[in-house]
Amino acid sequence: MDMEKKVGVGLVGSQFISTIHFESIKTVADAKVLAVMSPTQGNAEAFAKEHGIPHHFTDLNALLAIEEIDMVVIGTPNHTHCDIALKAAKAGKHIVVEKPLCMNLAEADLMIDACKKADVKLMYAEELCFTPKYVRMKGLLDEGALGRPVLLKQSEKHDGPHADHFWDVERSGGGVTMDMGCHAIQFFRWLNGKNPVKSVYAQMNTSVHMDKTQGDDNAILILEFENGVIAMAEESWTKPGGMDDRAEIHGSEGVAYADVLQGSSIQTYSKKGLGYAVEKAGNTAGWSFVVYEEIWNYGFPQEFAHFTDCVKNDKKPLVTGEDGKAVLEAIFAAYESAGTGKKVQLPFKTEVDKPYKLWKKDLNK
Numbered sequence: 547m548d549m550e551k552k553v554g555v556g557l558v559g560s561q562f563i564s565t566i567h568f569e570s571i572k573t574v575a576d577a578k579v580l581a582v583m584s585p586t587q588g589n590a591e592a593f594a595k596e597h598g599i600p601h602h603f604t605d606l607n608a609l610l611a612i613e614e615i616d617m618v619v620i621g622t623p624n625h626t627h628c629d630i631a632l633k634a635a636k637a638g639k640h641i642v643v644e645k646p647l648c649m650n651l652a653e654a655d656l657m658i659d660a661c662k663k664a665d666v667k668l669m670y671a672e673e674l675c676f677t678p679k680y681v682r683m684k685g686l687l688d689e690g691a692l693g694r695p696v697l698l699k700q701s702e703k704h705d706g707p708h709a710d711h712f713w714d715v716e717r718s719g720g721g722v723t724m725d726m727g728c729h730a731i732q733f734f735r736w737l738n739g740k741n742p743v744k745s746v747y748a749q750m751n752t753s754v755h756m757d758k759t760q761g762d763d764n765a766i767l768i769l770e771f772e773n774g775v776i777a778m779a780e781e782s783w784t785k786p787g788g789m790d791d792r793a794e795i796h797g798s799e800g801v802a803y804a805d806v807l808q809g810s811s812i813q814t815y816s817k818k819g820l821g822y823a824v825e826k827a828g829n830t831a832g833w834s835f836v837v838y839e840e841i842w843n844y845g846f847p848q849e850f851a852h853f854t855d856c857v858k859n860d861k862k863p864l865v866t867g868e869d870g871k872a873v874l875e876a877i878f879a880a881y882e883s884a885g886t887g888k889k890v891q892l893p894f895k896t897e898v899d900k901p902y903k904l905w906k907k908d909l910n911k
């Protein structure tokens with residue numbers, strides 16, 4: 547690629563994560579957002595106006611037709627990822643796709659194959675691999691300061707997603723395990739040098755949001771890796787008081803604890819509450835954990851600096867479509883485990899089109 551040229555970016559989606567994508571890409575000197583697309587009349591237009599983006603569309607093909615766009619960033623509901631990625635690959639665009647990669651293993655194969663054929667990069671947007679506190683934590687493990695990894699833990703918790711499609715298992719594929727368990731699984735794979743997952747055991751429940759979803763709103767996952775490392779994820783959509791994201795590495799010669807949000811926050815008491823504390827904070831009267839530089843603390847600008855570098859300088863991405871597929875395989879195994887009450891061995895092959903179906907089998911009779 548011409549060294550003088552910025553990587554031209556097209557955003558697909560114009561709401562929650564696309565705003566983070568825009569704010570992140572804005573910090574990357576080698577990238578520029580040229581267009582935004584959303585099917586909802588007026589949304590892409592408003593987004594483009596607010597952020598000074600030259601083009602806005604309601605039609606994906608119109609965005610893909612812009613030659614200067616090198617990289618398409620997919621920030622749309624899970625059930626749309628595969629279709630958009632296939633069209634973008636056909637148009638010769640490099641692709642960043644939000645988590646989870648797609649709905650099922652067949653879609654993952656289609657996406658990986660299409661990108662290989664079109665000779666474009668398929669980059670899987672798992673920001674925890676770029677979260678500065680977690681990057682430092684991995685560094686401690688890599689330099690041997692903790693000895694050999696024995697037990698890895700990660701948890702992500704809030705009181706539930708902001709948009710309808712997350713609650714609708716037909717569009718999301720599953721509940722909190724699909725939505726946030728995917729972060730933990732890739733985090734563990736990254737810490738553990740992409741060693742293959744050997745088995746998954748999961749306990750899931752719809753414990754609070756029965757009126758809103760057929761998906762799981764609380765889940766505990768236990769993963770066993772081929773090299774003997776054990777990992778445990780705790781995921782919740784029922785924890786009030788804002789997003790919580792933590793990890794632990796227990797090694798043979800040391801231990802490290804990291805709390806991404808509360809551990810970096812300004813602990814604030816306000817009688818009347820405040821404008822914004824942290825993602826999904828809800829009511830902020832009384833004590834709250836007020837974050838600063840939230841997207842930087844989560845690693846989104848760092849993630850987009852890396853993906854831009856991969857496109858501009860033809861480098862292999864740290865997280866790829868293959869990683870996204872491996873995460874999905876473990877997610878399917880987790881729902882199978884929750885459905886059967888048994889530990890599930892990998893490789894786990896299934897033709898099922900949505901993970902939740904392996905758990906709530908009685909829903910599909």
Ligand SMILES: NC(=O)c1ccc[n+]([C@@H]2O[C@H](COP(=O)([O-])OP(=O)(O)OC[C@H]3O[C@@H](n4cnc5c(N)ncnc54)[C@H](O)[C@@H]3O)[C@@H](O)[C@H]2O)c1
Pocket residue numbers: 558559560561562563564583584585586589620621622623624626630644645646671673709725
């Ligand atoms: N990495 C993270 O931490 C993180 C955080 C939030 C969301 N996400 C992921 O990002 C994706 C989007 O989530 P969100 O929170 O931004 O949702 P959202 O509801 O806030 O925004 C979704 C956007 O997609 C658009 N859209 C819907 N169908 C479309 C289609 N067929 N073609 C093009 N655009 C379409 C909508 O118009 C909207 O602009 C999901 O896959 C979600 O899992 C990741």
